[in-house]
Amino acid sequence: MSRFPFVKASFPDPALTPRKIRTHLIDVQQRLRDRRAAIHPPQDDTDRADPAEELRLTERAHRRADTRAKRLHDDILRRSGLSHPNRDEREKLSVLRDGVGLVRIASEDRADELAAVLHAEMPWMAPATGHAWQAMRRSVREGWPGFRLPPVILDGPPGIGKTRWARRLGGLIGAASMVIDAMGESASFGVTGCQRGWGSARPGRVLELIMTDLTGNPIVVIDELDKAGSARSNRDQSYGLAEGLLPLLEPATAADWTCPYYRLGFDMSFVGWILLTNSLQPLPEPLLGRCTVLRLQAVDLSDLIGFAEREGRARALSDSSIASITEALAAVAPGAATRPSLRTGLRMLDRAADLEHRPMVI
Structure with missing residues (x-):
């Protein structure tokens, strides 16, 4: 896995705190004072400084060192790009000091193999x-x-397995993945995070x-994007999920x-973005223009039966259970108003597994 410079900032030595800078400045001042005293020692008591005056000078030197140390530390953070996060946040961000990894595909032949596995499992996709x-x-x-x-x-x-397909893609290539429910998030906050001034400021989940994973190309699935609403901040500003995604979908703006x-x-x-919808109508044109739009059809009954057989074997279900499921699916009339979906098949598989593993009643 290759390393990738992910954050646009450098990380100064964490030990270089304002207190350490202040101590260094005081030490330098003390050495300079000692050197001057050695070059020009007092000739008699009248040349010696009043102890109270020496104390006042020392206090002033310490105050100046405090001020200068803070100014120098602020300048270091400003030049590093880390002037806005506080100390605890800089500590959290320090995991990015050496960059993040990127999942790679070893060869075009490997790409062919992965795609073949994915297609065999979900041919309707x-x-x-x-x-x-x-x-x-x-x-x-x-x-x-x-x-x-x-x-x-x-x-x-x-019910055709869009989310399942996206998760399986991430699993096959070895990338981290996450699913964000657009209806369950407060506008784009769950994706992009929200700044101070909103009710609950925090970084985004992506x-x-x-x-956490230290991988820079996770697969991020936004489910039910067409049903996402918008939210208002404490300052009555409106912010929607679709609008918040725009800069992340354009390579040039996403890079910075x-x-x-x-x-x-x-x-x-x-970051790999997979947006799931049941309708394109509510989506703004700028978002549609930044994405490849693929229109998918319902799962054919033959594909659903094949999926049930493969998944049943993967779950180590008995032949009789698998046969019962496939027979029930095959019995659906071709012209039926309600046809079984992938969710229907998965529920049947779950039920069969529960029945096979239920405890014996004596």
């Missing part, structure tokens, strides 16, 4: 798998330091994931994105 496949091959072909998934919108009916909480620049250009 072929458009999405094709998008990820080409991104994997491009990352290798163009010599990128890590895998980069261009932002994509997966638009399709509920940045927290990167700082400023966190509203830390007020620091971060390179978010390798």
Whole structure:
């Protein structure tokens, strides 16, 4: 895994505190005073300074050292880019001192293998798998330091496994992943974080994931984006999730994105964004223009039966349980108003597993 300079800041020596700078300044002043005293020693008692005056001079020297030490420390932080975060926040950010790792695809052949596995497991998600496949091959072909998934919108009916597919992609390539429910977040706060002035200022979950996992190209899934609302700050400013995502979806602006909480620049250009919707109508045009839009169809009954068989074997279910599930799915009339979805199949698999593992009643 290659290393990647993620934060737009340098980290000075943590031991270089205002107190340590002050001590150094006092030591230098004392050595200079001792040197002057050695060169020009007092000739008699009349040349000696009054002890009270010497004390006052020492107090003034200490006050000047305090002021200068704070000014020097502030200047060090300003030049490093870390003047806005407080001491505790700088300590948290210090994990980024040596950069973060980037998950890489070893070769184009490996990209082909990963895409084949993903397609075999969820063939009805072929458009999405094709998008990820080409991104994997491009990352290798163009010599990128890590895998980069261009932002994509997966638009399709509920219950077809969009979230499951995104999680599986992250698992196959070895990248960290997270799912954010757009309806359960306060506007874009869960994604981008929120600055001071809002009710609960904090960094975004995506940045927290990167700082925890120390991987700069996680797969981030935004579920139900078309149902996201907006929130208002304590100053009555409105902020929506779709608008907050815009600078993160454009490579040029994502490479120098400023966190509203830390007020620091971060390179978010390798984050893989997968946005899930059931309808494109509520989404603003600028967001649509920054993403590849893939329209997905409902799961065919044959694909659903095949999925149930594969998943049943992966869960070590008995042949009779798997047969019961596939027979129940196959019995659905072709023209039925309500057709089973992937969620239906997963519930049936869960129920079968529960029945097989229930305790014996004596």
